[in-house]
Amino acid sequence: xxxxxxxxxxxxxxxxxxxxxxxxxxxxxxxxxxxxxxxxxxxxxxxxxxxxxxxxxxxxxxxxxxxxxxxxxxxxxxxxxxxxxxxxxxxxxxxxxxxxxxxxxxxxxxxxxxxxxxxxxxxxxxxxxxxxxxxxxxxxxxxxxxxxxxxxxxxxxxxxxxxxxxxxxxxxxxxxxxxxxxxxxxxxxxxxxxxxxxxxx
Numbered sequence: 001x002x003x004x005x006x007x008x009x010x011x012x013x014x015x016x017x018x019x020x021x022x023x024x025x026x027x028x029x030x031x032x033x034x035x036x037x038x039x040x041x042x043x044x045x046x047x048x049x050x051x052x053x054x055x056x057x058x059x060x061x062x063x064x065x066x067x068x069x070x071x072x073x074x075x076x077x078x079x080x081x082x083x084x085x086x087x088x089x090x091x092x093x094x095x096x097x098x099x100x101x102x103x104x105x106x107x108x109x110x111x112x113x114x115x116x117x118x119x120x121x122x123x124x125x126x127x128x129x130x131x132x133x134x135x136x137x138x139x140x141x142x143x144x145x146x147x148x149x150x151x152x153x154x155x156x157x158x159x160x161x162x163x164x165x166x167x168x169x170x171x172x173x174x175x176x177x178x179x180x181x182x183x184x185x186x187x188x189x190x191x192x193x194x195x196x197x198x199x200x201x
Contacts, residue, residue: 025040039080039084041081041084043067043069044067044068044069045067045068045070046065046066046067046068047065047066047067047068047158048063048064048065049063049064049065049159049160050063061109061110062097062109062110062111062112062172063109063110063111063112064111064112064114064160064170065092065112065113065114066113066114066116066117066157066164067088067092067115067116067117068116068117068118068119069081069085069116069117069118069119070119070121071118071119071120071121072121072123072124072125073121073122073123074120074122075120076120077118077120077136077144082142082144083142085116085118085138086116086138086142088115088116089115089116089138090115092113092114092115092116093113093114093115093116093138094115097110097112098110098111098112098113099111112172114163114164114165115138115165117135117136117137117138117164118134118136118137119133119136119154120133120134120136120146121133121134126151126154127151131151132148133148133149133150133154134146134147134148134149135147135148135149135153135154135164135167137164137165147167149167
C-alpha cells in the first residue's frame with residue numbers, strides 16, 4: 001500500500017525512519033495500492049479547544065476544532081494528498097454549531113469544526129528569524145489559497161482567537177429565534193382583547 005510518510009529529521013529535513021506500523025502497512029501484500037486503489041496517510045494535528053468560550057454576552061458551551069497538515073522544509077501538499085484532504089475538509093468543515101455527544105458526560109455539546117488546513121514552513125518549526133510561515137486554506141473548488149502569516153497570527157489561530165478560514169477575529173454568533181405569543185387580556189371597559197407579544201429565545 002502507498003503510505004504517506006510525514007515525519008522528517010529536525011536537523012536535515014530528510015525522512016525519519018518509518019514506524020513499525022507504517023512498515024507493516026506498506027509491505028502488507030493483501031493491501032494492494034494499485035490494484036485496490038488504496039492509500040494511507042496519518043493526520044498531523046487536531047487542534048481542539050475544549051474550554052467553554054466567553055464573550056460579551058457571557059459563557060457559551062461551545063468547543064472548537066480544526067485539523068492541520070504540516071509541511072516542513074518548504075515542501076508542499078501534492079495533488080493526490082490535496083484530493084484526500086479536501087474530501088476530509090468537506091466532511092468536517094462548515095459545521096458551525098453542530099450538536100455532538102460528549103463521551104465523558106453523555107450529554108450533547110455544540111462543536112464548531114473548521115475542517116482541514118495546511119501549514120508550510122521553510123524550516124522545521126516556526127519562531128526562527130528566517131522562518132517563513134504559510135497558511136493554506138481550501139476554496140470551494142478544492143484549490144488551496146496560500147498566504148504568509150506571522151507566528152503571532154499562527155498562535156491566535158491555534159488558540160481560536162482568530163478564524164482559520166479568514167484569519168480575522170472569531171466571533172461566536174448567537175442565532176436568536178423569535179416566538180410570537182398570543183394572549184387574551186381585558187381592556188379597561190371589560191371586553192377581551194387579543195394581544196400578541198414577540199419574545200426572543
